[in-house]
Amino acid sequence: MDGQDIRLEGLTILVDPPNPELDVVFVHGFTGHPRRTWLYTGEALKRDEKTRGDDICEPPSKIRRLLGGESSKPISGRDVVYWPQDVLPATLIDARIMTYGYDSNIRHKFGAPASKNTVYDLGYELLINLEAKRRSAPVRTLIFVAHSLGGIVVKEALRRGEACRNQHKHLYHIYDATAGIVCFGTPHCGADPRGLVHRVAEKILRVAGWTVNGQLLDSLLPSSDRLRELRDEFSRMSREKNWMLYSFQEQYGLKILNGEKVVDDASSTFGDPTLEIVQHIANNHMDMCRFKGFDDGEYEKVDAAFSHIREVKGIKKPVQLEERVNDEERRECAKSLTFFQIDSRLLNIKNAHMKTCDWLFEQPEYKNWIHTSLSSDYNGFLWIKGKPAAGKSTIMKHALFRARKTMPTAIIISFFFNARGSIFERSTLGMYRSLLVQFMKIPILQDSIARHFKKKRDWKDSSEWSVNELQDAFHSAVQSLQKQRLICFIDALDECAEKEVRAMVEFLEELAETAMSSGKFLNICLSSRHYPHITIQKALQLTVENQDGHGTDITTYVHSKFNAPSSLQTDEIKAEILKRASGYFSGSF
Numbered sequence: 286m287d288g289q290d291i292r293l294e295g296l297t298i299l300v301d302p303p304n305p306e307l308d309v310v311f312v313h314g315f316t317g318h319p320r321r322t323w324l325y326t327g328e329a330l331k332r333d334e335k336t337r338g339d340d341i342c343e344p345p346s347k348i349r350r351l352l353g354g355e356s357s358k359p360i361s362g363r364d365v366v367y368w369p370q371d372v373l374p375a376t377l378i379d380a381r382i383m384t385y386g387y388d389s390n391i392r393h394k395f396g397a398p399a400s401k402n403t404v405y406d407l408g409y410e411l412l413i414n415l416e417a418k419r420r421s422a423p424v425r426t427l428i429f430v431a432h433s434l435g436g437i438v439v440k441e442a443l444r445r446g447e448a449c450r451n452q453h454k455h456l457y458h459i460y461d462a463t464a465g466i467v468c469f470g471t472p473h474c475g476a477d478p479r480g481l482v483h484r485v486a487e488k489i490l491r492v493a494g495w496t497v498n499g500q501l502l503d504s505l506l507p508s509s510d511r512l513r514e515l516r517d518e519f520s521r522m523s524r525e526k527n528w529m530l531y532s533f534q535e536q537y538g539l540k541i542l543n544g545e546k547v548v549d550d551a552s553s554t555f556g557d558p559t560l561e562i563v564q565h566i567a568n569n570h571m572d573m574c575r576f577k578g579f580d581d582g583e584y585e586k587v588d589a590a591f592s593h594i595r596e597v598k599g600i601k602k603p604v605q606l607e608e609r610v611n612d613e614e615r616r617e618c619a620k621s622l623t624f625f626q627i628d629s630r631l632l633n634i635k636n637a638h639m640k641t642c643d644w645l646f647e648q649p650e651y652k653n654w655i656h657t658s659l660s661s662d663y664n665g666f667l668w669i670k671g672k673p674a675a676g677k678s679t680i681m682k683h684a685l686f687r688a689r690k691t692m693p694t695a696i697i698i699s700f701f702f703n704a705r706g707s708i709f710e711r712s713t714l715g716m717y718r719s720l721l722v723q724f725m726k727i728p729i730l731q732d733s734i735a736r737h738f739k740k741k742r743d744w745k746d747s748s749e750w751s752v753n754e755l756q757d758a759f760h761s762a763v764q765s766l767q768k769q770r771l772i773c774f775i776d777a778l779d780e781c782a783e784k785e786v787r788a789m790v791e792f793l794e795e796l797a798e799t800a801m802s803s804g805k806f807l808n809i810c811l812s813s814r815h816y817p818h819i820t821i822q823k824a825l826q827l828t829v830e831n832q833d834g835h836g837t838d839i840t841t842y843v844h845s846k847f848n849a850p851s852s853l854q855t856d857e858i859k860a861e862i863l864k865r866a867s868g869y870f871s872g873s874f
Contacts, residue, residue, distance in 0.1 A: 290768075291320045292386055294388055295414055298382070298383050299369055299384055300380065300381060306380070306426065307377065307381070307425060307464070308383065308427050309377060309429075311430045311431075312429060312432070313384075313432055313433075314431075314432045314434040317432060323368060323369050323574055325366040327365065365694070367694070370382065370729070371578075371728050372584065373591075374729055375579065383418065387410060405441055408439070408440070408444070409441070411442040416455055416456055416459055419458070423455065424458060424461070424462050427459065427462045427463045428591070429465075431468050432573075432574045433470050433472075434472070436472075442459070444515055444518055461526075463528060465529035465531070466528060466529075466530050466531070467587070468530070468533065469566070470533070470535050470573055471553060473516065473532070488545070523555075523560050524560070529598060531563075531594075532553055532555065533563075533574075533586070534548075534564070534565050535570045536565040536566060536567045536573075537567070537568060537569045538569065539571075546569075548570060566586065567583055578728040578731075580612055610739055615735045618734060618735040618739075622722045626706065626707065627718075631685075635679055636683070637679050637680070642676075642684075644833070646687065648827060650827040651684075653825060654667035654808060655808065664798060664824070665809055666794075666810075666811070666825065667809070667824065667825045668826045669812040669826075671812075671815075671828060672814065672815070675830055677812045678701060678776050681774055685697070694769070695770040695771070697771075697772045698723040698772075698774075700719045702716070702780040703780060704777075713781060713789045717750075717752065717756065717758075721755065721762070730762045730766075733765040734758050734761070734762055738758070741754055763799075763800055763807065768806070770807075771807050772808045773809045773810070778790075778812070778813035778816070778819075779813045786813075787818075787819055790811075790819055794821060
């Protein structure tokens with residue numbers, strides 16, 4: 286699922302397996318965001334006093350920019366892990382996972398207020414939205430995950446749900462079905478609960494680079510009496526329902542706060558060890574709920590929390606949970622797939638010359654291929670064909686890099702055949718291994734592939750893969766995808782044996798049909814010379830030498846490489862070079 290598909294307000298379903306046993310709902314805090322709050326970008330540990338709000342909140346509003354805040358920067362597709370979608374499904378494979386977004390009002394109140402919602406109102410909105418999403422399965426087990434002041438919103442939603450015991454029974458089901466709550470840096474305790482929440486909100490605004498407006502916070506926060514009542518009632522409700530409560534505390538402070546924690550240890554706990562389990566996360570308040578994958582030592586604490594909730598609350602375990610693999614098995618699997626010079630061909634292909642190859646992205650074939658809603662018409666296939674030396678590989682590399690840049694949330698994999706390379710570089714055996722190595726970098730897919738490796742090794746007592754075994758692992762990995770989009774580029778099919786290519790194309794056709802029927806988002810782009818004997822029944826096709834933009838590219842390239850001063854003679858030489866090139870880049874020089 287792309288970041289732009291996640292609603293800023295309301296519930297977004299991230300993972301929706303068949304016949305789920307439980308729902309998990311993520312709720313961000315003030316200035317937070319339903320995606321970015323939980324998003325690891327590879328830079329989470331590099332925060333310093335210059336850090337601004339684009340690490341913790343949604344893109345800045347106009348008023349934020351007027352106040353001098355930095356604009357949001359695009360997030361690279363590398364080292365980006367949205368763990369509710371990319372990691373947690375392997376911990377809870379039978380969980381429907383949702384993220385909730387809401388307008389905390391802070392970004393509007395510098396000008397005329399858009400509304401007068403308080404934490405009290407936000408809790409009720411969460412209750413209403415969640416009931417609507419669960420109407421078909423109102424008693425399904427429910428677990429909340431909250432960051433910072435989002436925990437107050439969750440507690441208020443549950444308090445309002447309990448109050449509906451006798452009336453509006455449909456809302457009471459939310460309270461009754463809740464099994465556990467996992468809080469990250471939520472302020473719970475204190476003799477003056479309103480003062481505590483007020484101080485936390487002020488600190489968050491300072492970290493975000495916003496001016497602290499006391500009247501603004503006063504309008505957002507409930508009274509001390511109501512917060513004290515919420516604290517006391519929540520303790521009672523927790524005991525009555527025997528909820529499993531986990532309070533994760535920030536281990537480090539923030540430089541921008543002179544080393545202070547946003548929520549100190551005394552405040553980020555219910556204060557009753559009989560009610561909760563308390564642990565530190567080795568990070569600061571903003572980054573404590575961002576994890577890079579299964580091998581993140583801090584995520585292991587969260588993984589254990591979910592497993593404990595499941596065990597204590599007696600939530601039915603799916604059979605697949607018994608097939609979990611460990612870190613060592615994942616490493617062995619990845620090692621068995623990799624080979625020397627696995628990226629050699631891609632690295633040796635020249636990058637597109639300046640102002641060339643961009644014509645591809647304006648072609649109707651490419652636009653239709655990249656548009657997910659039209660995929661059923663061609664099963665997600667685009668086949669780029671052309672004469673030898675027409676620049677197909679350069680075009681494919683350009684398209685690959687463009688996809689990585691413009692679709693950072695998609696899973697993008699590639700393989701470039703090389704007839705002059707090793708057996709792995711010129712065979713489908715190497716292609717599948719390379720693609721699976723790339724899959725192994727995606728946390729949610731690691732266990733699916735590693736389970737195949739484990740079974741194969743135990744049965745054959747060998748780490749060597751056959752093509753059929755690789756295809757099975759590839760198929761399973763694709764089926765493990767939820768709403769994530771997969772884009773695959775495979776270049777130079779003509780540099781592999783035709784028999785192997787024929788079998789590979791048949792496999793990809795079947796894979797695409799299966800993916801389409803199960804609601805997966807799969808796009809495959811192939812390139813080759815003109816194959817007279819291999820076709821795909823449903824595919825878009827584009828012939829390079831027939832495109833006007835391709836001829837313009839060759840002209841641009843020739844003019845850029847011809848450094849002689851312009852004259853009648855040099856113009857004639859250029860014209861002769863272009864004539865002899867006849868659609869071939871290699872013929873131009």
